[in-house]
Amino acid sequence: MDAHDPISPGYGHNWVADRNRAMRTSMKEMLAGVLFAMACATGCATYYQVHDPTTGKDYYTTDLRQMDSGATTLKDARTGNEVSVQNSEVKKITKEEFEAGKFTQPSKTSSSAYPATAPSR
Numbered sequence: 360m361d362a363h364d365p366i367s368p369g370y371g372h373n374w375v376a377d378r379n380r381a382m383r384t385s386m387k388e389m390l391a392g393v394l395f396a397m398a399c400a401t402g403c404a405t406y407y408q409v410h411d412p413t414t415g416k417d418y419y420t421t422d423l424r425q426m427d428s429g430a431t432t433l434k435d436a437r438t439g440n441e442v443s444v445q446n447s448e449v450k451k452i453t454k455e456e457f458e459a460g461k462f463t464q465p466s467k468t469s470s471s472a473y474p475a476t477a478p479s480r
Contacts, residue, residue: 437465
């Protein structure tokens with residue numbers, strides 16, 4: 360290395376300032392990434408209405424899992440209970456529809472999908 364080489368550490372180049380500048384830049388990038396991830400985690404929720412045609416009930420959730428058996432498992436936003444629906448119709452909805460549906464009372468339907476019949480003689 361030549362003493363007059365502009366790239367050599369002893370010739371007026373502030374290597375410490377460059378390193379600090381690079382660290383500040385990488386920390387800013389990391390902070391921006393963390394903030395973006397947090398925004399997506401809180402603001403990018405997917406809302407679902409799950410209809411059970413067997414009972415006629417509608418469930419509202421953001422936590423939905425399709426099981427290998429074909430059943431749908433969800434956390435009901437109205438009650439907080441874990442619910443498993445064997446035969447379901449799943450529909451993506453807006454946050455506004457979710458909030459409205461979550462606070463409405465479930466419709467009063469029969470607990471059985473089959474109408475009551477009189478005993479045969």
